[in-house]
Amino acid sequence: MAYGGDAGGEAVAGRGHNAPCSNRDFDFFYRGLEAEQLLIQKCGGCGALRSLPTPACAECRSFDWQAVPVSGEGRIHSFVIHHYPPLPGFETPHPIAVVDLAEGVRLVAAMDGTAPDDLQVGAPVTAEFLRRGDVAAYRFRLS
Amino acid sequence: MADFANKTAIAGIGATEFSKNSGRSELRLAVEATLTALADAGIDPSEVDGMSSFTMDNNSEQEIFRAIGGRDLKFFTRIPQGGGGTCGPLQQAAMAISTGVANIVVCYRAMNERSEYRFGTPMSGLPPTSDNVVFAYHGFAGLMTPAAMIGMMMRRYMHETGATSRDFANYSVVARKHAATNPNAFFYGKPITVEDHQASRMIADPLRLLDCCQESDGGVAVVVVSAERARALRQKPVLIRAAAQGSPAGTLGLASFYRADISPRDECAAAARQLYETARMTPKDIQVAILYDHFGPTVLTSLEGYGFCARGEAKDFIKGGNIEVDGTLPVNTHGGQLGEAYIHGMNGVAEAVRQLRGQAVNQVAGVHNVLVSAGSGVPTSAAILGIDG
Numbered sequence: 001m002a003y004g005g006d007a008g009g010e011a012v013a014g015r016g017h018n019a020p021c022s023n024r025d026f027d028f029f030y031r032g033l034e035a036e037q038l039l040i041q042k043c044g045g046c047g048a049l050r051s052l053p054t055p056a057c058a059e060c061r062s063f064d065w066q067a068v069p070v071s072g073e074g075r076i077h078s079f080v081i082h083h084y085p086p087l088p089g090f091e092t093p094h095p096i097a098v099v100d101l102a103e104g105v106r107l108v109a110a111m112d113g114t115a116p117d118d119l120q121v122g123a124p125v126t127a128e129f130l131r132r133g134d135v136a137a138y139r140f141r142l143s
Numbered sequence: 144m145a146d147f148a149n150k151t152a153i154a155g156i157g158a159t160e161f162s163k164n165s166g167r168s169e170l171r172l173a174v175e176a177t178l179t180a181l182a183d184a185g186i187d188p189s190e191v192d193g194m195s196s197f198t199m200d201n202n203s204e205q206e207i208f209r210a211i212g213g214r215d216l217k218f219f220t221r222i223p224q225g226g227g228g229t230c231g232p233l234q235q236a237a238m239a240i241s242t243g244v245a246n247i248v249v250c251y252r253a254m255n256e257r258s259e260y261r262f263g264t265p266m267s268g269l270p271p272t273s274d275n276v277v278f279a280y281h282g283f284a285g286l287m288t289p290a291a292m293i294g295m296m297m298r299r300y301m302h303e304t305g306a307t308s309r310d311f312a313n314y315s316v317v318a319r320k321h322a323a324t325n326p327n328a329f330f331y332g333k334p335i336t337v338e339d340h341q342a343s344r345m346i347a348d349p350l351r352l353l354d355c356c357q358e359s360d361g362g363v364a365v366v367v368v369s370a371e372r373a374r375a376l377r378q379k380p381v382l383i384r385a386a387a388q389g390s391p392a393g394t395l396g397l398a399s400f401y402r403a404d405i406s407p408r409d410e411c412a413a414a415a416r417q418l419y420e421t422a423r424m425t426p427k428d429i430q431v432a433i434l435y436d437h438f439g440p441t442v443l444t445s446l447e448g449y450g451f452c453a454r455g456e457a458k459d460f461i462k463g464g465n466i467e468v469d470g471t472l473p474v475n476t477h478g479g480q481l482g483e484a485y486i487h488g489m490n491g492v493a494e495a496v497r498q499l500r501g502q503a504v505n506q507v508a509g510v511h512n513v514l515v516s517a518g519s520g521v522p523t524s525a526a527i528l529g530i531d532g
Contacts (some may be wrong), residue, residue, distance in 0.1 A: 019279065019283065020269075020279065021269055021271050021275050021278075021279035022271060022276055022279065023271040023273075023276050025276070026276050026279075026280060029280075051401060052277070052280070052398075052400075052401050053280075077299065077405070078295050078296070078298045078299035078302070078400075078405060079295065079298055080286070080291050080292075080294035080295040080298055080347050080348065080349070081345070081347065081348035082285055082286070082287075082288070082291045083345040083346055083347060083348060084344070084345075084346050085264070085265070085288070087265055087285055087287055089285075090285045093345070093348070094285050096286040096291065096295065098295060098299075098400045098405065105401075106400060106401050108281050108284050108286060108295075108398075108400050109284045110283075110284045110285045112285060116348070121298070121299065121302040135283075137283065139284075
C-alpha cells in the first residue's frame with residue numbers, strides 16, 4: 001500500500017479515516033491505523049525517516065516521501081500520567097509516553113491500559129492497535 | 144546583534160487588581176491598565192501611536208484606542224505562542240520606536256480567563272491548521288493539556304538530573320512565600336510548606352496542583368518610549384537593554400518531543416544568547432530574575448537555560464536559598480504566577496520595573512538589571528531591563 005505525498009489530494013470526505021482533525025500531511029498516519037499499520041514518513045530524496053508528519057524533509061528539503069511501516073518496538077523516553085481533568089475516551093489516571101522507536105525516530109502515544117506505577121524511563125514497549133469509538137487508534141504496552 | 148539596546152525604556156506600568164472574577168469586561172480591564180500605565184508615565188493618552196499584545200488577547204487595539212481617546216495609531220502588532228509571547232511586545236516596541244515607526248507604544252494583556260472561560264483546558268480545534276493538526280495528533284494519545292505536556296518534558300528532566308517532586312516543591316514554597324507579603328497577590332498571606340505541596344493532588348504526574356499557576360482575571364499594561372523621552376518623564380526610566388525571541392530547531396508549541404532534549408530549556412538558552420550579546424552582559428550582571436512559572440518546575444530549566452546554573456544544578460540552587468529575596472539571585476519577588484496571578488507574564492514585567500525603580504513590596508537592594516522571561520516549552524521571548532547608574 002502506498003501513501004505518497006500526493007495521496008491526500010482527494011476530498012476530505014474520502015480521506016479514509018475518522019480522526020477528527022487532520023490534513024493532507026497527516027492523513028496517511030490515520031489511514032495506516034485503519035489497516036493496523038504504524039506508518040512513518042521516509043524521504044524519497046535522501047531516505048531519512050521522520051516523525052511528526054511534515055511536508056518536506058529537513059535534511060534534504062525534498063517534498064517526495066513515502067509512508068513506511070515501522071516495527072512498533074521501542075523504549076520509553078519520557079511519560080506523564082494524566083489525572084485531571086477527565087478526557088473523553090480515557091479513564092483517569094492514564095499514561096502517555098514519548099517512545100524512542102527501534103528505527104530511531106520518536107512517537108508520542110497513549111499507554112492507557114498499563115498501570116501507571118509500572119512505567120519507567122527506558123522500559124521496552126510494543127505498539128498495539130485498538131479502536132476508540134469509530135476512530136482507529138494505537139497505544140503502547142510494556143513488552 | 145540587535146542595535147536597539149538601551150534606546151528605549153518602559154516609562155509607565157499599570158495593572159488592575161488580580162482576582163477570580165473581575166466583575167467587568169476584558170476590554171475594560173485592558174483600558175484601565177492602559178490608562179493607569181499612561182498616568183504612571185505622565186503621558187497623555189492622545190499621544191499613544193503604537194500598541195502591541197498577544198495574539199491570544201481578546202481586546203482589539205482599535206477598541207482600546209477608541210476608549211482612551213487615541214488620535215493616530217500607526218503601529219499595531221501581535222505576538223503568538225500564548226505565554227511564550229510575554230517579551231515579544233517589548234521587542235516590537237523597542238524596534239518600532241528605535242526605527243522611528245512609532246513614539247509611544249502600549250504593550251498590554253488583559254483577560255477574564257477564570258470568570259468568563261477556562262484556561263489550560265484540553266486543547267482541540269478545527270479547522271486543521273498547522274498547529275491544530277499537531278495538537279490533535281498528540282490529543283489522540285490522550286495528551287491534551289498544557290500541564291500534561293509540560294509534565295512529559297519535566298519527567299525526562301527528572302530522569303536526567305535526579306530532580307524530584309520535592310525539588311519542585313521548594314520552588315512553589317518560595318513563590319508562595321514571596322506572594323505572602325505582596326498585598327496585590329492572590330495568595331497574599333497564604334504561604335505553603337513542602338508538605339502542603341506534597342499533599343496536593345496530582346494533575347499530570349509529575350505535576351501536582353501546587354506546581355500549577357492559577358487562572359486569573361486581570362490586566363497589565365506598560366508604556367514604552369524612547370530612552371531620551373523617558374528621561375524627561377516622571378518615573379525613573381527602565382531601559383530595554385535587550386529583548387529577544389527564541390525558537391531553536393525542534394521547538395514546537397508545547398510539543399518539542401522530537402528534539403534531543405525535550406525539557407523546556409533549549410528555547411530559553413536561545414533567547415539568552417541573544418540577550419546577553421545585545422546587552423553586552425553575562426548572567427553575573429543580573430540581580431533579579433523574573434522567570435515564567437506557568438508551571439513551577441519550569442523555573443528549574445529556566446534557571447539553567449538563562450545561564451544562572453549549570454545543567455542539572457537548579458534544584459540545589461533553589462534548595463540553597465539563592466532565589467529568595469535575600470539570596471544571590473532573587474526570583475519572582477512578586478510571588479510569580481503561582482503566587483500573584485497568571486497574566487501571561489505581564490505582571491512579571493511590571494514587577495521587574497518596580498524592582499528597578501525601587502518600588503517593589505519585596506524590594507531587593509542594589510538592583511540594576513533584571514532578566515524577565517516568557518513561557519517556556521513553547522517558542523519563547525525574554526528581556527533584560529535595567530537602569531542607568
